[in-house]
Amino acid sequence: MAKxxxxxxxxxxxxxxxxxxxxxxxxxxxxxxxxxxIYSKVLDRDITEDIFQETFFKVIHTLKSRKYYNEEGKFLSWVLRIASNLIIDKFRSDKKMPMNRDTDELSVFARITDDSLNAERKLIKNQVEVDIKTIIEKLPHDQKEVIMMRYYLDMSFKEIADYTGVSVNTTLGRMRYAITNMRKVIEKNKIYLPS
Structure with missing residues (x-):
């Protein structure tokens, strides 16, 4: 097997x-x-780079010390916890950094870089993003969390399960309930989401 x-x-x-x-x-x-x-939490490329590097300094230091790592194969969730703690530390220590809780939102279009969008398409895109944010905000926390991790962070269900400390079946169930609940909100509020 290749390394x-x-x-x-x-x-x-x-x-x-x-x-x-x-x-x-x-x-x-x-x-x-x-x-x-990290970027989804801080929304700043420079700060993201700093925290990303600091996260791996801590990873290296911890692994080299050979005494604090016992995650039984859950490397990604361990690293994400380190990053999360560093983000919290950054919010606490840097008074200039806004404590914007809206950073937890799912930005469906975060990876779209099409500069050719015309004005009408931009308006539609913005409205769809607002509608989706509204729908996600109506979900229970555990369902909102799995939607964000799956679609924004592109995490596998196993990685989400490891990170949240539940079984893969529970994670899949939360996703199923989240999608069902989102559909209900869309139908109830007659929200139109163009494909």
């Missing part, structure tokens, strides 16, 4: 044993999810 296909837990063990390339594989495997998670 790039090894499970996270094996790569962590290899890194702790001195294989520096194992950490590079882990970083490459998860960097977009971790970066996306």
């Amino acid at each position: 790039s296909q090894l499970p996270d837990a094996v790569l962590v063990d290899k890194y702790i044993s001195g294989d520096e390339n194992a950490l590079a594989i882990l970083v490459n495997r998860h960097q977009s999810k971790i970066y996306g998670y």
